[in-house]
Amino acid sequence: MKQFVARRLGYSLLSLLLLSLTIFFFVRVTGDPAALLVEPGASEADIAAIHQQFGLDRPLWVQYGLFMVNLFRGDFGQSFYYQTPVFNLYLDRLPNSLLLAAVAMAFSLLVGIPTGILAAVRVGRFWDSAGKIFALLGLSLPSFFVGLVLILVFSVYLGWLPSSGFGGVWHILMPAFALGWYFAASHMRLTRSSMLEVLGSEYIKLARLKGLPQSLVIAKHAFKNALIPVLTLAGINLVLMINVAVVVETVFAWPGIGRLLYEGISFRDFPVVQGVVIMGGTMIVVVNLLVDIAYAVIDPRIRVET
Amino acid sequence: MSNSTLSSVSSDLRPRTAAMAGQPLLEINNFSTHYVSAQGTRVVRAVDDVTLRVNAGETVGIVGESGSGKSTLALSILRVLPTAARIVSGQLWFEGEDLVRKTDAEMQDVRGKRIAMILQDPMASLNPLFTIGNQVAEPIRVHEGADRPTAWRRARDLLKAVRIPSPETRVQQFPHEMSGGMRQRIVGAIGISCEPRLLIADEPTTSLDLTIQAQYLNLLRELQRAHGLALIFITHNLGIVAKMCDKLVVMYAGRVVESGPVSRIFNAPAHPYTKALLNAIPRMSDKRQRLTAIEGQPPDLAALPRGCAFAARCPEAFDRCRKESPPEFNFDGGRTSRCWLSTATTRSGAA
Amino acid sequence: MSITTETLVLPASSPPRSSARRSRDLPLIPITILVVIALTAIFANFLAPHNPEVGSLTARFRPPVWQAGGSLDHILGTDQLGRDVLSRLIFGARVSLVVGFTAVIVAGVIGTTLGILAGYIGGWVDQAIMRLTDAWLALPGLTFAIFLAAIVGPSMWNIVIILGAVYWTRYARVVRGEVLSLKEREFVRLAVVAGCSRMAIMWRHILPNVVNSAIVLATLMLGVVIVTEASLSFLGVGVPPPQPAWGLMLSDGKQGLMVGYWWLTVMPGCCIMLMVLSANLLGDWLRVKLDPQLRQL
Numbered sequence: 001m002k003q004f005v006a007r008r009l010g011y012s013l014l015s016l017l018l019l020s021l022t023i024f025f026f027v028r029v030t031g032d033p034a035a036l037l038v039e040p041g042a043s044e045a046d047i048a049a050i051h052q053q054f055g056l057d058r059p060l061w062v063q064y065g066l067f068m069v070n071l072f073r074g075d076f077g078q079s080f081y082y083q084t085p086v087f088n089l090y091l092d093r094l095p096n097s098l099l100l101a102a103v104a105m106a107f108s109l110l111v112g113i114p115t116g117i118l119a120a121v122r123v124g125r126f127w128d129s130a131g132k133i134f135a136l137l138g139l140s141l142p143s144f145f146v147g148l149v150l151i152l153v154f155s156v157y158l159g160w161l162p163s164s165g166f167g168g169v170w171h172i173l174m175p176a177f178a179l180g181w182y183f184a185a186s187h188m189r190l191t192r193s194s195m196l197e198v199l200g201s202e203y204i205k206l207a208r209l210k211g212l213p214q215s216l217v218i219a220k221h222a223f224k225n226a227l228i229p230v231l232t233l234a235g236i237n238l239v240l241m242i243n244v245a246v247v248v249e250t251v252f253a254w255p256g257i258g259r260l261l262y263e264g265i266s267f268r269d270f271p272v273v274q275g276v277v278i279m280g281g282t283m284i285v286v287v288n289l290l291v292d293i294a295y296a297v298i299d300p301r302i303r304v305e306t
Numbered sequence: 307m308s309n310s311t312l313s314s315v316s317s318d319l320r321p322r323t324a325a326m327a328g329q330p331l332l333e334i335n336n337f338s339t340h341y342v343s344a345q346g347t348r349v350v351r352a353v354d355d356v357t358l359r360v361n362a363g364e365t366v367g368i369v370g371e372s373g374s375g376k377s378t379l380a381l382s383i384l385r386v387l388p389t390a391a392r393i394v395s396g397q398l399w400f401e402g403e404d405l406v407r408k409t410d411a412e413m414q415d416v417r418g419k420r421i422a423m424i425l426q427d428p429m430a431s432l433n434p435l436f437t438i439g440n441q442v443a444e445p446i447r448v449h450e451g452a453d454r455p456t457a458w459r460r461a462r463d464l465l466k467a468v469r470i471p472s473p474e475t476r477v478q479q480f481p482h483e484m485s486g487g488m489r490q491r492i493v494g495a496i497g498i499s500c501e502p503r504l505l506i507a508d509e510p511t512t513s514l515d516l517t518i519q520a521q522y523l524n525l526l527r528e529l530q531r532a533h534g535l536a537l538i539f540i541t542h543n544l545g546i547v548a549k550m551c552d553k554l555v556v557m558y559a560g561r562v563v564e565s566g567p568v569s570r571i572f573n574a575p576a577h578p579y580t581k582a583l584l585n586a587i588p589r590m591s592d593k594r595q596r597l598t599a600i601e602g603q604p605p606d607l608a609a610l611p612r613g614c615a616f617a618a619r620c621p622e623a624f625d626r627c628r629k630e631s632p633p634e635f636n637f638d639g640g641r642t643s644r645c646w647l648s649t650a651t652t653r654s655g656a657a
Numbered sequence: 658m659s660i661t662t663e664t665l666v667l668p669a670s671s672p673p674r675s676s677a678r679r680s681r682d683l684p685l686i687p688i689t690i691l692v693v694i695a696l697t698a699i700f701a702n703f704l705a706p707h708n709p710e711v712g713s714l715t716a717r718f719r720p721p722v723w724q725a726g727g728s729l730d731h732i733l734g735t736d737q738l739g740r741d742v743l744s745r746l747i748f749g750a751r752v753s754l755v756v757g758f759t760a761v762i763v764a765g766v767i768g769t770t771l772g773i774l775a776g777y778i779g780g781w782v783d784q785a786i787m788r789l790t791d792a793w794l795a796l797p798g799l800t801f802a803i804f805l806a807a808i809v810g811p812s813m814w815n816i817v818i819i820l821g822a823v824y825w826t827r828y829a830r831v832v833r834g835e836v837l838s839l840k841e842r843e844f845v846r847l848a849v850v851a852g853c854s855r856m857a858i859m860w861r862h863i864l865p866n867v868v869n870s871a872i873v874l875a876t877l878m879l880g881v882v883i884v885t886e887a888s889l890s891f892l893g894v895g896v897p898p899p900q901p902a903w904g905l906m907l908s909d910g911k912q913g914l915m916v917g918y919w920w921l922t923v924m925p926g927c928c929i930m931l932m933v934l935s936a937n938l939l940g941d942w943l944r945v946k947l948d949p950q951l952r953q954l
Contacts, residue, residue, distance in 0.1 A: 011791065018792035026808055036808065123389070124344070136941075140934040142884045144891050144907060145926035152919050163915060202430035208386045209425070210445040210496065211418030214410075224435050244797045247888050251911070261800070265807055265894055277804040281796045288795070 004296050012289040019281045020071065023274065024064055036270040071278065077271030081263065086275035089260060094242075096166065097256035100249070101241040103172050104180035109234060111184040113227070116191025120199060120226075121218060131188060138185020147178035147251035164253035175252040179245055183237050190233055195226040232291055239287045243280040329402070331503060331536050332360040332383070337396030339375075339382045344390070350607045352378040352391070354560040357634065357642075360504065360553075365530065365537040367551035367568070369544060369583065371604055375560040376540045380506045383538075384423055385413050401503065419449040422497040423506040428490035428514075432481040438465075439477030442496055449500045464495040468525060487518035491525065498529055505530070506538040511546070523550060544583060548572065556580050559605055559615035562634070566641030576643035578620045614645070622647060684942045687935035694932055698751040705744035707731075710899040712739030718913065721920050734920045736906070737913060742920060745901035746928055752902045753932060756817055757883045761875045763821025764882075768828025769871050773859050775829065776836025787833070790826045798823050799885055806894035813896045816889060820882050828874055835867045869947050877940035880933040887929050903929050 027036060034050040051057050070076075076086035119131035154174060155163035162171050198204060199222055207221045246258030253259070257276060264272030335357055341350040353375045360366050368376050381387050383398055385405065398405040405416065425431040432441060442464055443457035452460070458477065465473035468491040481489060490510060497505050507526065511519040523546065530537050539550055547554055547568060554571050556564040556579065564577040575581045582600045602619035605611055611618065617627040626646050635648040697704060712735060719735040720726050721742075733742040775786040793801070805819040839845060839862075848858050889895035890904030898905060903925040910921025 011788070014788050015792040015795055018789055019795055022792065023804070026805060136934065136937060140880060140937050141930055142887055142926075142933070144888065144904075145922075145930060148907065148911065148914060148922045148926065151914055152922070156915060156917060156919075202425055202427050203433040205386060206423075206425055206431040206493070206496070207433070207444075209384055209417055209423045210448070211414045211416070212444065212448055213414055216448070221433050221436075225433065240797060243800055246799065246803065247891060250892060261803065262892055265803065265892060270807065273804060273807045277796065277800055280800050284795045284797070 001296065005293055008289055008292050008296075012285050015285050016282060019285070020068060020278070021064070023278060024067055027274070028060070028063075076275035076278065079264075079269055079272050081267040081269045081272070086271050089272065090257065090275060090279055093255060093257045093260045096254065097242045097245060097249075097258065100172065100175055100179065100245060100254055100256055101238055103176040104183065104241055105234060105238050106180075107176055108180035108183035108187050108237075109230075111180075112187025113191050113230065115184075116188040116230075117195055117218070117223070117226070119188070119192045120195035123196060128192075131192065135185040135189050138182055138188070141181065142247075143178050143182060144247045144251050146181050147174065147248055150174045150178060151251070164251075166253075166255050171252075171254075175248050175254050178251065179241060179248045183241065186237070187230060187234065191226065191230050194229045195222060198222045198226045201225075232295070236284075236287055236291060239283050243284065330359040330399075331362045331364075331401065332538075333397075333399040334358050334379075334383075335397045335399070337379075337382070337398060338394040339378055339387065340392050340394050341388070341390045342392055348608050351560050351610060352607060353382060356396070356557075356560075356562050358555055358562060358565060360536050360538060362503065362536050363530075363534050364553060365539060365551045366553045366555060367539045367541060367547035368555045368557060369541060369547060370557035371542065373604060373607070374557040375607075376557055377508055379557070380423065380508050380538065380540055383506065384417050384421055385410075386417070415449070418445040418496075418502070419500045420502050421504045421506065422500070422502040424490075424493050424497045424508065424510045426509040426512055428486050428493055431493055432489055434481055436480075437477065438479055438481065438484070438492055442477070442492065442499060445496060445499050460499070461495075464499055465492070467498075467529070468492070468495045469521075470495075487514055487522065490514060490518075490522060494522075494525065494529070498533060498535070501533055502535065504536045504538065506540070508540045509542070511541075511543075526550075556583065559610065560607055561615065561644060562642070563616065563644045564642065566638070570638070570641065576637075576641065576648050577616075577645045578622045578647070579616050582619075582621075684938050687938040687942075690931055690935040691939065694750050694935075695754060697747055698754045701747045701751050705741075705747045707741035707744040709740060709744040709748040709901045712736070712741070714739050718918055720918075733924055734918075736921055737909060742906075742924055745906060746903070746924060749901045749903045749906060749925065749928065752813065752896055752900060753883055753886065753929070756813060756820070756886045756896070756902075757879055757932075757936075759817045760820035760824070760882045760886070761878050763817060764824040764878065765828055765871050765875050767821060768825035769832050769864075769867065771825065772829040772832025773836055773863055773867065776833040777840060777855070777859050777863060783833070786829065790829050793823075793826050798881070799888055802885055802889055803892065803894060806889055811889075811894050811897045813900065816886060816895055820885060823885075824878055824882060827878065828871060831870055831874055832867050835870055836863055839863055839866055873940065873943045873947055876936060876943050879936040880940070883929065883933055883936065 034047045074087045076090070078084070079086050079089055082089055115127075115131050115134060119128045122128050150161075151163045151174065154161040161174055163174075165171055204217060204221055207217045212221075242257060244258075245254075245256060246261045248254070249256045249258035250262045257279075260272060261276045263269065264276065337353065337356045338351070339353040341352055342348070356375075356379060358366070368379070370376050378387070378391070382391075382393060383400075383405065385393070385408075387393075393406055396406070400416070400421065405413070408416070432438075439458050439461050442461035443452075443454070446452050446457040446460050447454070450457075461477055462473045465476055470476055470488060470491060476484075481492075484492070494510070497507075510526075511522055514522060526537065527550065529535065537550075539546070541547060551568050554565065554568045555562055556571075556577065558579050564571065564575065564580045566576075571580060572584065575584055579600075586600065600619060605615050605618065611628075613626075613628040613630055614620070614623070614632055617623040620627065624646075630646075632644045632646045632648075634642050634644050636642050637648060716731070716735050716739040717737055719728065719731050719739075721734045722729055722732045724734075731741050731743070733746070735741055736745070771786050771790075775783040796804075801823045802819050805822065806816065809815050809819065845858060845862055848862050853861075886895060887902070887904030887907070890902040891908040893908065895904055896902040906925040907922050907929075910918065910925070913921050
């Protein structure tokens with residue numbers, strides 16, 4: 001077990017190292033990084049100052065060392081637009097992103113799990129086909145289109161919901177739906193396949209042979225077992241939601257991390273873009289590590305595999 | 307069949323001793339279960355035209371290679387079948403009622419209460435997320451409406467009955483905290499929890515090691531005697547049949563090829579397939595110490611050959627075997643055989 | 658196979674329906690849609706009634722023909738610069754298809770090559786490639802693409818390269834898995850015994866056997882890539898204006914949404930949806946048909 005955790009931890013650190021190298025490498029191979037790190041329209045002198053400040057005239061490995069040291073200190077650079085450290089900006093926006101992701105997650109689970117169970121119990125019949133169409137639409141409709149159609153219907157024509165911004169309960173409904181839509185489909189698919197696997201198991205057969213009513217077999221014996229992989233995926237997806245919300249947050253002007261990324265793009269504020277990307281990658285690597293360890297704790301068979 | 311008139315009699319009015327009036331407890335008549343593929347193009351005849359009887363308190367062994375339809379037959383009796391399976395024809399008379407014609411809700415009252423079943427794999431047949439007590443008490447609560455304390459008290463007694471030490475602590479534990487042999491005994495306890503009339507055991511000992519196998523078989527015999535159970539024992543081990551069973555049913559390619567009292571079949575098998583099976587058992591008394599395996603493969607159940615399904619592997623096959631499928635011959639008072647040779651060796655005609 | 662308590666009592670013989678099955682087999686609708694989009698893209702010059710990049714400011718925000726104020730001249734209306742929406746959609750098909758297909762091919766070539774190298778050579782090469790794959794998979798595709806687009810700046814071919822660089826990882830994983838099992842097969846062992854060089858074995862014996870999976874994966878990736886391209890355009894780091902990309906049209910139309918110019922968002926949105934839906938349907942069908950191993954993807 002200790003060996004397994006150590007190895008997974010090693011892989012994760014390696015992933016983070018490669019990730020940082022990738023980001024570092026891409027910025028430097030595509031031109032003078034100073035051009036990205038100064039405000040658009042800066043003078044020659046400003047660029048020279050940046051070269052000095054970030055040691056861009058020194059060997060590459062020294063530059064990478066400086067880059068990493070700064071990251072570890074939580075120094076992601078200064079935003080040109082806001083004139084504040086990127087890390088502070090990030091922490092300011094994080095709660096809003098978490099709120100949106102939490103509501104979107106709740107929505108996706110409330111829709112995805114019951115439909116997935118229904119599709120599995122009625123496999124090959126009407127509800128299964130309906131579920132397949134729902135999943136296909138969920139995975140095929142881009143979230144910005146879902147968001148814009150929602151605005152068109154509920155804000156423009158019906159006038160029920162505010163089209164954008166941050167505030168009361170009403171503000172969060174549409175962005176959460178647009179963001180959760182894709183994930184509802186993905187949770188539905190996994191619930192269905194996980195439920196089908198459980199329904200084919202010997203203990204479900206025995207539960208039926210005991211003479212339990214179908215409803216009890218599904219609600220008690222199948223449900224709990226089938227839910228474990230779904231909740232694991234939901235854990236990973238929650239972090240993913242925070243990091244792919246950029247489009248939805250842009251559509252609804254939701255002041256989260258995605259919106260921060262969009263502002264970074266629009267204002268050519270490169271330190272912000274880089275900071276958001278690094279934080280996102282780190283978060284996902286850490287969550288994957290935690291999930292792997294949690295699984296190993298639950299299921300002893302995994303520990304022996306690499 | 308004569309007892310079809312009994313179908314109108316409600317089971318509640320009949321005493322639970324089906325042995326009375328010499329009626330069999332379970333009577334399966336010309337019963338077939340087929341697997342039909344989603345498009346309806348492929349039909350696998352998993353159980354085909356099976357007829358057999360089980361009397362109260364009797365032990366019947368069903369023997370055959372894997373894929374011969376033993377398990378499908380067992381699951382058909384309880385009507386817990388994969389979605390692709392269809393009961394195509396025949397009747398399942400149990401205590402005077404045809405189970406084929408029962409609704410699903412009615413079948414729930416039969417399963418676990420009047421007919422119970424033990425599955426092959428003790429490791430997989432308990433739900434890993436619920437305690438032993440919960441799972442043993444469950445059928446008692448569902449079938450007898452017992453409250454939780456009563457059902458759990460019964461569960462502890464049942465664990466004691468299947469020789470599980472310190473049942474008080476065991477009921478609180480989860481399946482993964484127990485050994486394979488213990489889990490199989492727990493599955494047995496679940497089987498007898500509502501005192502069924504018939505217990506079907508589907509290869510219950512294949513995954514246990516030899517000493518535990520013997521213990522478990524003894525336990526099953528004791529339970530059978532104590533509760534007056536009829537037992538259907540599905541296995542591919544003829545040694546177990548010799549030890550446990552009164553009656554033997556040999557299945558091949560979805561059909562019953564031979565049936566009758568165990569001792570008489572062992573002394574003089576009628577069907578070449580049964581002979582081959584018996585020859586495959588190594589015997590201490592046999593000086594030649596030769597093990598005859600049956601050559602060839604069983605036929606594809608979706609494309610059965612014309613004639614006898616065993617003809618291609620049969621050392622005694624002749625022309626007629628490849629052209630016509632033999633019917634079930636009754637002979638010798640209670641024995642049957644599906645072989646053309648049975649006509650020559652016995653006096654009685656076709657069924 | 659799942660177990661149910663429901664059993665049906667059926668007549669013994671059920672009629673085979675193989676003849677009715679064949680016509681149902683081909684996913685005709687998605688293929689038709691994709692072919693129509695492809696033809697539209699190829700013949701855009703002949704089909705488009707107007708120049709997609711030039712409009713007249715006197716004809717701004719014209720609604721579609723069936724709404725009051727619409728005219729046959731602009732069947733699907735005009736945008737904020739008075740450009741014909743239909744013509745822009747027709748040329749937009751070209752952008753989506755070119756970006757989609759080439760990006761999928763670029764990703765496929767990179768991923769398949771690395772997957773074969775990792776699977777066949779093994780050892781530290783395998784470790785290095787798979788760890789890099791893990792690291793790259795840690796970033797959501799869209800975030801990674803935004804980052805790269807912010808560095809290299811927008812142009813259609815930059816977007817193709819960026820999407821290829823982001824999405825090769827899935828090919829690498831699948832192909833590596835296949836190669837690992839192919840390596841143990843007789844024909845590969847024979848080739849080794851016969852003294853073929855490693856390059857020759859990978860090129861002539863391994864590659865042809867993984868192409869199937871790569872094609873299935875490419876079809877499934879097509880939808881993902883098109884959505885990402887549209888998202889990049891929507892965020893302003895995709896194909897630069899005035900080229901008519903569907904995602905960009907949606908983004909431009911967003912401002913008009915609140916005052917009821919719905920056609921500026923709904924039309925391009927429907928185009929994206931149709932194309933992605935068709936690609937996904939075709940991919941699902943191919944996956945089941947060509948490669949049973951990929952069903953779990």
